[in-house]
């Protein structure tokens with residue numbers, strides 16, 4: 143078997159990558175199918191799958207191919223035939239009547255049958271793991287149940303097949319999903335199957351080979367948990383314009399020898415109501431670590447000290463936004479960070495006068511409930527002023543007047559709705575943070591992991607982005623947010639392998655970021 147054109151490994155270090163919605167991918171597939179002889183694309187897809195199978199599980203020699211009712215199943219049938227021809231021990235399990243397969247997939251089934259590939263309906267019970275003599279731990283599973291044609295939550299025979307596949311792979315066997323993990327929504331990254339099912343609503347693959355295009359759902363919401371490593375094979379078909387982008391690594395700007403601290407801009411942090419002063423100091427420390435020249439911290443707790451002995455490089459300053467000719471008109475300001483209700487009073491002057499404003503946490507909650515503050519935020523769009531909102535899903539839901547579940551059901555759409563409503567750039571945080579900005583394609587961030595699910599890491603992000611922005615005041619909020627979010631997540635990825643599931647403390651995150659060894 144000669145298999146050319148290796149799939150591309152898509153990872154955080156080699157972006158940016160264009161992303162295409164299900165609708166755009168299907169339109170591309172229709173155009174491509176119209177230009178080539180029947181079976182050409184499906185043979186190319188099956189070949190790419192077989193090639194990746196050989197690459198990721200070279201010692202397996204055994205494969206179970208789980209075939210669904212559409213063309214995704216057809217791709218699996220071609221791969222099964224090619225691996226059978228290569229001498230692998232192959233078992234195909236089908237979920238429906240092969241006579242009902244669409245034309246190309248049906249032909250793939252006939253070719254597999256003619257080649258002598260063992261095929262049968264998915265059995266109920268342990269034999270689904272493979273025929274007698276299959277060593278489960280050395281078996282590769284290929285998920286060809288559902289791809290782009292997913293329309294609704296898998297139920298009935300398909301849900302049963304997904305459950306059987308997961309049970310068969312439970313001992314740690316590799317699972318290669320074709321195009322998408324079956325049950326995962328291509329646009330939203332939501333696992334559509336029953337959330338309380340033991341298989342978690344969609345196939346959990348170790349590897350996913352995306353065909354023709356990369357779909358946004360592989361990288362956000364539950365996508366990363368289900369897709370595993372992601373690969374792309376374009377099948378020789380050039381993709382059209384992207385709907386979104388998977389962010390790539392940003393470049394570091396070198397510091398000219400002639401620079402002094404005044405060359406690197408000022409950051410002022412407003413937050414830290416009683417009991418939450420640490421949040422403001424965390425953001426300020428992150429801004430300093432990002433390279434801002436001078437960083438002021440203004441705790442809203444009137445009792446709070448104006449010096450943090452752990453960070454003598456930071457300057458405390460109380461309520462400077464009430465002064466005329468204050469830092470307001472020059473600094474990059476971060477507002478939120480543990481600000482509690484006290485933050486409300488600081489917001490009007492900040493919204494009115496600050497050229498670059500990062501709004502986080504309690505600042506967002508205050509704006510969500512105050513139409514007057516919303517009007518001030520929207521009015522910023524008529525000036526040169528730029529704003530970045532950094533909500534987590536609950537804060538985003540408050541700003542949109544919907545539920546957190548509705549935000550998570552389509553994270554890209556929710557981020558874009560915030561941009562449309564408030565005219566600001568937005569980072570919708572969480573697994574696969576979405577960065578949306580006026581006039582720009584939405585970006586999904588590929589770095590980060592659940593070690594960041596720890597108190598204060600959001601404050602660090604807010605301070606880090608402001609620290610970068612202070613040094614590049616001409617950059618757009620969206621640009622600087624994409625860069626900061628990538629680096630913030632990357633720091634957690636560097637920490638993760640040694641951490642064995644331990645969370646990354648916010649202070650430690652700042653130290654990793656400060657080292658700048660982020661690649």
Ligand SMILES: NC(=O)C1=CN([C@@H]2O[C@H](COP(=O)(O)OP(=O)(O)OC[C@H]3O[C@@H](n4cnc5c(N)ncnc54)[C@H](O)[C@@H]3O)[C@@H](O)[C@H]2O)[C@@H](O)CC1
Pocket residue numbers: 171175181183184187210211212213214215217244246287288289290291292293294295296297300320321322353
């Ligand atoms: N036609 C071709 O030659 C090519 C097809 N490709 C493959 O084809 C896939 C798309 O094929 P299809 O459009 O046939 O879609 P799928 O193979 O994803 O499946 C669609 C079928 O599943 C059924 N279905 C969807 N959701 C269901 C649910 N929840 N429960 C039960 N049944 C459900 C639909 O009614 C339909 O019969 C791509 O993902 C890709 O793998 C690509 O390889 C490119 C080449």
Ligand SMILES: Nc1ncnc2c1ncn2[C@@H]1O[C@H](COP(=O)(O)OP(=O)(O)O)[C@@H](O)[C@H]1O
Pocket residue numbers: 503534571572573574575589590591592593594595596597598599600601602603630
């Ligand atoms: N499971 C996860 N995977 C990737 N990133 C995560 C995950 N959980 C949290 N994060 C990131 O950690 C940060 C947490 O921010 P936030 O929720 O505001 O926390 P806090 O208010 O405690 O600072 C965000 O950047 C978010 O994207």
Ligand SMILES: [K+]
Pocket residue numbers: 214285286287288289319320321322323324
């Ligand atoms: K699949």
